[in-house]
Amino acid sequence: MGVSASLDRAPPTPSYNAIVEDDEDEYKPEVKEEDEEEEQEYKPDVKEEDESEEELPLAARAQQKRKIKEEEEAEEDSDDDVPLTARKKPKKEVKQEKKSKKRRKEESEEEYDEEDYYEEKKKKKSSVSKSRTKVEAVTPEKKKKVKKEDEEGEVWKWWEEKKENDGRKWTFLEHKGPIFAPPYERLPSSVKFTYNGQEMKLSQDAEEIATFYARMIEHEYTTKEAFNTNFMKDWRKGMTEKERSIITDLSKCDFRKMHAYFVQKSEERKAMSKEEKKKIKEENDALTTEYGVCKIDGHNEKIGNFRIEPPGLFRGRGEHPKMGKLKRRIQAEDIVINCSKDSKIPQPPPGHKWKEVRHDNQVTWLASWTENVQGQIKYIMLNPSSKLKGEKDWQKYETARKLALSIDKIRQNYQADWKSKEMRIRQRAVALYFIDKLALRAGNEKDEDQADTVGCCSLRVEHIQLHEEKDGKPYVVVFDFLGKDSIRYYNEVPVEKRVFKNLQLFVENKKGTDDLFDRLNTQVLNKHLSELMEGLTAKVFRTYNASITLQQQLEELTDPNYSEAEMILAYNRANRAVAVLCNHQRSVPKSHDKSMGNLKEKIQTKKKQVKEAERGYKDAKKGGESKVMVDKKKTALDRLKAQLLKLEVQETDKEENKTIALGTSKLNYLDPRISVAWCKKYNVPLEKIYNKTQRAKFRWAIDMAGPDYVFVASKKKKKKEESDDDED
DNA sequence: CTTAGCACTTAGCACGACCAGA
DNA sequence: TCTGGTCGTGCTAAGTGCTAAG
Numbered sequence: 001m002g003v004s005a006s007l008d009r010a011p012p013t014p015s016y017n018a019i020v021e022d023d024e025d026e027y028k029p030e031v032k033e034e035d036e037e038e039e040q041e042y043k044p045d046v047k048e049e050d051e052s053e054e055e056l057p058l059a060a061r062a063q064q065k066r067k068i069k070e071e072e073e074a075e076e077d078s079d080d081d082v083p084l085t086a087r088k089k090p091k092k093e094v095k096q097e098k099k100s101k102k103r104r105k106e107e108s109e110e111e112y113d114e115e116d117y118y119e120e121k122k123k124k125k126s127s128v129s130k131s132r133t134k135v136e137a138v139t140p141e142k143k144k145k146v147k148k149e150d151e152e153g154e155v156w157k158w159w160e161e162k163k164e165n166d167g168r169k170w171t172f173l174e175h176k177g178p179i180f181a182p183p184y185e186r187l188p189s190s191v192k193f194t195y196n197g198q199e200m201k202l203s204q205d206a207e208e209i210a211t212f213y214a215r216m217i218e219h220e221y222t223t224k225e226a227f228n229t230n231f232m233k234d235w236r237k238g239m240t241e242k243e244r245s246i247i248t249d250l251s252k253c254d255f256r257k258m259h260a261y262f263v264q265k266s267e268e269r270k271a272m273s274k275e276e277k278k279k280i281k282e283e284n285d286a287l288t289t290e291y292g293v294c295k296i297d298g299h300n301e302k303i304g305n306f307r308i309e310p311p312g313l314f315r316g317r318g319e320h321p322k323m324g325k326l327k328r329r330i331q332a333e334d335i336v337i338n339c340s341k342d343s344k345i346p347q348p349p350p351g352h353k354w355k356e357v358r359h360d361n362q363v364t365w366l367a368s369w370t371e372n373v374q375g376q377i378k379y380i381m382l383n384p385s386s387k388l389k390g391e392k393d394w395q396k397y398e399t400a401r402k403l404a405l406s407i408d409k410i411r412q413n414y415q416a417d418w419k420s421k422e423m424r425i426r427q428r429a430v431a432l433y434f435i436d437k438l439a440l441r442a443g444n445e446k447d448e449d450q451a452d453t454v455g456c457c458s459l460r461v462e463h464i465q466l467h468e469e470k471d472g473k474p475y476v477v478v479f480d481f482l483g484k485d486s487i488r489y490y491n492e493v494p495v496e497k498r499v500f501k502n503l504q505l506f507v508e509n510k511k512g513t514d515d516l517f518d519r520l521n522t523q524v525l526n527k528h529l530s531e532l533m534e535g536l537t538a539k540v541f542r543t544y545n546a547s548i549t550l551q552q553q554l555e556e557l558t559d560p561n562y563s564e565a566e567m568i569l570a571y572n573r574a575n576r577a578v579a580v581l582c583n584h585q586r587s588v589p590k591s592h593d594k595s596m597g598n599l600k601e602k603i604q605t606k607k608k609q610v611k612e613a614e615r616g617y618k619d620a621k622k623g624g625e626s627k628v629m630v631d632k633k634k635t636a637l638d639r640l641k642a643q644l645l646k647l648e649v650q651e652t653d654k655e656e657n658k659t660i661a662l663g664t665s666k667l668n669y670l671d672p673r674i675s676v677a678w679c680k681k682y683n684v685p686l687e688k689i690y691n692k693t694q695r696a697k698f699r700w701a702i703d704m705a706g707p708d709y710v711f712v713a714s715k716k717k718k719k720k721e722e723s724d725d726d727e728d
Numbered sequence: 729c730t731t732a733g734c735a736c737t738t739a740g741c742a743c744g745a746c747c748a749g750a
Numbered sequence: 751t752c753t754g755g756t757c758g759t760g761c762t763a764a765g766t767g768c769t770a771a772g
Binding site: 304305307309314315316317320371374376378441442443444446450451453455483484485486522523526537538539589591594595598691692693 | 754755756757758759760761762763764765766767768
């Protein structure tokens with residue numbers, strides 16, 4: 001099966017036969033008139049271009065360009081080379097409680113015409129791919145087995161089953177609905193709130209909202225103006241007429257008693273006896289067993305979040321304009337339930353009704369509600385260990401692997417586009433280059449009422465600096481912007497001259513607050529990408545580059561003779577390379593310095609011990625002690641040395657990990673089969689790499705990948721595929 | 729087309745359970 | 751047994767990207 005042999009256990013994505021050899025012309029790079037010589041640049045008639053005017057001093061060139069630009073602008077509306085923003089309409093009003101249309105297709109979906117077709121296909125396929133799971137092989141009584149298997153926590157090997165490709169996500173779904181936040185309990189009357197020094201008994205609603213704030217007064221959120229303003233506004237809405245007339249100034253509110261009360265409460269909780277804690281845990285487990293599991297297509301699967309978010313104050317990240325707003329309590333009346341028609345419909349709490357019960361098997365969620373702060377829909381969905389999530393995950397990595405097959409082409413393609421005469425194409429090409437090289441996020445447009453963060457397509461001029469030369473390197477672009485979650489991205493990147501010149505062009509005559517890529521947005525980019533490869537979007541590059549980096553790094557950093565500790569350090573380093581690439585950060589753990597100090601101390605002590613042991617050993621040897629004695633000392637010395645090494649490794653690891661979060665990439669970007677294969681190949685226990693949750697999530701990969709699995713075969717080795725069958 | 733709505737993935741942080749060393 | 755620290759887990763915000771509506 002040639003190239004796709006290593007992919008052939010990959011049902012999720014259709015049509016791998018489309019992928020052929022690297023150099024196959026799969027898509028038409030619409031590069032017009034490609035020029036052979038570097039400098040023999042295609043000359044756009046009106047537009048400026050970059051290289052061929054090399055000789056002109058920069059300033060002169062700039063002027064020239066500016067002039068052209070002006071002309072260009074003068075007749076802008078006639079061509080399609082118009083900044084996208086110019087077409088954009090002003091921001092829409094904030095829609096809080098939009099009535100959503102309920103016209104759904106779910107009623108009709110029971111009978112699909114294609115059904116038979118898929119049945120057919122399934123039958124044909126199943127003779128080949130039907131799994132030989134021990135469980136299933138023995139009994140044809142699948143149903144019975146299944147029940148047993150789930151009770152005992154055995155594995156549903158869905159990845160060995162044929163995947164349907166209609167949009168249907170399930171055929172049977174039954175669950176108990178969500179768990180609601182516990183009702184508000186009033187404060188004991190001994191806990192006083194004072195306003196302007198005056199004791200005040202608050203109404204229930206006002207008190208509840210006050211407690212949300214009181215819990216947070218130690219947090220730096222409460223020092224932010226936006227937080228306080230938003231809170232005050234929403235709090236006042238929850239007050240009675242009378243309260244509202246009195247409480248007008250947050251700074252006159254004294255929440256300290258309330259705060260102290262909660263601190264005390266939490267200490268009491270901590271101080272509970274073993275038995276009490278156990279009892280609570282058991283009650284909790286019981287709830288989890290009842291509500292945390294659903295029945296889907298003959299299997300029990302865990303639900304991810306079956307508890308409704310409790311009311312509280314919205315905590316946005318970064319400078320979120322809505323921070324401090326009240327997140328109101330969710331009732332059954334807010335909840336839409338999704339389940340099978342023929343399932344036991346979940347019961348709303350006594351005296352309540354669901355907002356709606358629907359039976360939409362085109363979606364994966366079990367329940368949803370609209371949150372009031374941002375007007376977004378929240379969902380209750382399955383746990384990552386579920387088939388529905390796992391299959392999607394698997395498919396994601398298969399798409400990334402597929403990208404590997406055409407990445408060379410795509411790179412050539414966008415490099416050629418750097419010279420395009422069309423501005424929008426150049427912008428697209430440079431943006432794509434960043435996405436590919438730097439693993440930037442796509443960068444969708446955002447509303448004003450969210451924190452000001454950007455991704456690639458939404459970069460603004462103020463987010464980059466261009467240096468003809470920096471620290472001895474030519475053509476350096478300095479990126480400095482806030483990305484997702486307001487995490488800062490700072491990077492100094494030497495780029496190709498062409499890219500640099502293009503950027504100078506994009507920046508020209510723009511204010512810092514103007515879009516860098518004014519003729520590009522994510523839809524345009526993704527449209528283009530989907531033409532290059534089926535299923536290709538901007539985010540695939542992140543997955544691809546993350547996974548391939550891990551594979552390469554592992555290859556590079558692993559020495560088969562390593563001890564287990566060294567193996568793990570090697571793995572973490574490879575993982576870290578990816579985390580750095582993807583800019584996955586974390587705040588330095590509070591205890592970092594301290595625990596680092598402890599570690600260092602330990603190392604010192606251990607060093608001393610090693611020295612002593614060394615001396616002891618030498619003395620024994622010289623002193624002509626018995627062979628047994630000498631050997632004993634030698635063993636002791638070796639053990640100490642090993643311990644020291646382990647500590648030192650730990651130290652390195654810890655220091656390097658200070659501000660880098662490994663978890664995110666491990667969970668979301670790294671094809672788990674790479675890690676599994678590596679573990680199997682070098683006999684590293686998988687538990688050292690993946691904890692229990694992670695192993696559950698990646699069960700499919702653990703089962704599937706053998707020691708020889710490769711994410712992508714290294715270049716020009718794609719012929720000998722048969723051996724890459726990762727069976728078992 | 730553009731835009732809004734929707735579904736789903738990706739993200740860092742807080743907190744509590746648990747564990748190793750004093 | 752206590753304590754300090756680490757780690758796992760839950761939580762929920764914040765992204766991406768597709769599609770239907772306007």
